[in-house]
Amino acid sequence: MTSAGPERLVAETPDTIGAYPRLTPAQLETLSRVGTTVPVSGDEVLVRAGESPVSFFVVLEGRLAVYEGEHVEIHGPGRFVGDIGLLEGQPTFTTIAAVERGMALEVPIEELEAIVTGDPLLGDVILRAYLIRRSMAIGFGAGxxxxxxxxxxxxxxxxxxxxxxxxxxxxxxxxxxxxxxxxxxxxxxxxxxxxxxxxxxxxxxxxxxxxxxxxxLGMRSTRPPTTSDVLVVGAGPAGLAATVYAASDGLSVVLADAVATGGQAALSARIENYLGFPSGISGAELAERATLQVSKFGATLFAPSTAQSLAAAAEGSLVVGFSDGTSASPRTVVIACGMTYNRLDVANLDRFEYTSVYHAATINEARECGGEPVVVVGGGNSAGQAAVFLGGTASHVHLVVRGADLSASMSRYLTVQVENHSRISVHLQTVLVDANGDGHLESVIVEHMPSGERREIATSHLFVFVGATPSTSWLGPDFERDDRGYLITGGRTTPAGSTRRSLETSMPGVFAVGDARSGSVKRISAAIGEGASVVRMVHDHLATGGSRG
Incomplete structure (x- = not known):
């Protein structure tokens, strides 16, 4: 590594938002019990970009520099280095080197994991800093x-x-x-x-x-275990909850998802009505914290991996097939595959689906849009959250709503934020009817339904939140669904005269939780509650050898 040299790296990177806290003497003492004090020489490289670190470092004397491309951070005594990838087994995107001769405290990763998940005070300081650093790295396009x-x-x-x-x-x-x-x-x-x-x-x-x-990136094993007590399909809030509670009860659990942990909740810039978080919590942070719990309790995460089939085999066993050709034979399955966002049926819009149309509004999308005007279509909470979040960076946000009143489908707190935001214009009783552009989106045409008046809005970025459909098409005809495709659970008597458990589908040993279940409440807290509740039913199924009560 080519060092920038101590003469160029003088100022320590300031901590203004909690990303670079200085540990207290008591916290350093806690870490020293599981770590080793090691000397470091000037320009010594402790971790190289691309490596999977095996240790966590705290500066005791001197300074450490963290290099990511042209971006450099300097950390003095009491500071620690790294980000959330350290806890998730990912190769680092940064190189860490000493700026000058000093001392560092080296803590093995397994000891750090125990502290983060077991020490409520010190663990939260480290985790919070790591989450903020990851958010900052996403913001300036590192990695x-x-x-x-x-x-x-x-x-x-x-x-x-x-x-x-x-x-x-x-x-x-x-x-x-x-x-x-x-x-x-x-x-x-x-x-x-x-x-x-x-x-x-x-x-x-x-x-x-x-x-x-x-x-x-070290995120996916070659294949999951072929057998387990529980296979959870879908890593949104419901699936994460089912995994954490089942694994903490001692069951062997595999969690599979087609893309990532967190589901649609992870795409929310801010969840402000989740119990216990009065200042709100980002969907990404909620997902990261839950993912660490999955690891803490020993469950196996297998993502990205798309489940393509689920069938009952001989003697009541289950077989789940994946898109990569692998299969698993769990004793029970929990379906938590959630919803898929609907697309708009608008003239010419399909030409821009992969270039200018978004179904999430996070820091990544905000960076792509920059200060340009954006259009958000939808009248629910997802659309409201997106409009408020994008209003912080976009020059203007046009919120296009089919209904005549925001409060009819949007939470009151969001309605107030949207209506009072200086950069948001709300177009009620309005629909998108056309999209224009040469190669990329340049404008959209909206129509005010009562008057028929049309208006062109210049934009290169369209955000669509117009509802969703259950992601259950991969399941076969053996599963009962309602007229909208949601899985029907509980409340019915089987041909043998037994009664389904309340979250059990028409296939014995297969349960459904969260948004894909008919009658579910489309709230994060409700999904987490179902994920926790289903574990009791899984235990009952396993204890009775698969028979229903």
């Missing part, structure tokens, strides 16, 4: 480099994967960025290799699948 065209579905799929998994990344646009073409030429890569993903500045993946990227 992965994706070289490709934003008009390419393959590139957009990789960007969506990185965003959903909260992986810092940046797009180098071959359509607009001359530097992207230069990098491709320098690496000897051609059109057939695009999109290209660069991991930790050195590992090059040519036109990779999301699974290949996940493996390069």
């Amino acid at each position: 992965l480099r994706v070289i490709g065209s934003p008009f390419s579905p393959e590139t957009r799929q990789l960007l969506d994967f990185a965003a959903r998994n909260r992986i810092p990344h940046r797009l180098l646009d071959v359509e607009r960025d001359p530097g992207a073409e230069s990098i491709l030429r320098r690496m000897g890569l051609g059109v057939s290799d695009v999109p290209v993903v660069i991991v930790a500045g050195s590992r090059i993946l040519r036109n990779p699948s999301v699974v290949e990227v996940a493996r390069a």
Whole structure:
């Protein structure tokens, strides 16, 4: 590594938002019981980008520098280095080196994990700092480099994967960025290799699948265990809750998801009505914290991995097939696959679906939009949260709502925020009817339904939140559904005269929780409650050998 040199790195990076706290003497004492004090020399490299760190470092004397491309942070005594990837087994995107001779406290990762999940005070200081650092890294585009065209579905799929998994990344646009073409030429890569993903500045993946990227980041094992007490399909709030409670009860649990943990909740910039968080919590933070609990209790996370089939085999056993050709035979299955966002049926809009249409509003999308005006379509809480969040960065937000009154489908607290926001214009009783652009979206046409008046709104970024449908199409005809495709659970007598458990589907040993279940309450807290409740029913099923009471 080429050091920037002590003469250039003088000022310590300030801590203004809790990303770089200084540990107290008592907290340092706690860490010293499980760590080792080690000397460091000037310019000594402790961790290189691309490596999977095995230790957590706290500065005792001197200073450590954290390098990520051109971005450099300096940390003095009492500070610690790293980010959330350290706890999730991911290769680091940064290089950590000493600026000068000093001393550091080295703590093994397994000891750090025990502290983060077991010490409510010190653990929260470290976890909170790591979550903030990850958010900052996403904001300034650290981490992965994706070289490709934003008009390419393959590139957009990789960007969506990185965003959903909260992986810092940046797009180098071959359509607009001359530097992207230069990098491709320098690496000897051609059109057939695009999109290209660069991991930790050195590992090059040519036109990779999301699974290949996940493996390069240490996020996905080759295959899940073939047998387990419980297989949970879907890692949204309901699936995460089922996994955590089942694993904490001592059951062997595999959690599978097609994309990432957190589900649609992880795409919420701020959840303000979740019990116990009066100042709100981001969906990403809620997902990260729950994912750490999954690991803490020994469950196996298998993502990205798409379940494609579920069938009953001989003697009541179950077989779940995945898109990569693997299969699993769990004793029970919990379906928590949630919902899929609906698309708008609007003239010409399909041309821009992979380039200019978004179904989430997080820091990643806000960075892509910059200060340009945006249009948000929808009248529910997701649309309201997106409008308020984007209003912080976009020059203007146009909220297009079919209904005549925001409060009819949006929580009161959000309605107030939307109506009082100086950068948000609400277009009631209005629908999107057309989209215009050459290669990328340039404007949309909206129509005021009572008058028939049409208006053109200039924008390159359209956010769509117009409801969702249950993600149950992969399940076969053996599953009872209501007229909208939601899985029917409980409340019925089987042909043998037994009664289904309240969260059990028409297939014995298969349960459904969260948004995909008919009659469920579409709230995060309700989904988590169902995920916790289903574990008791799983225990009963296993204890009775599969018979229903």
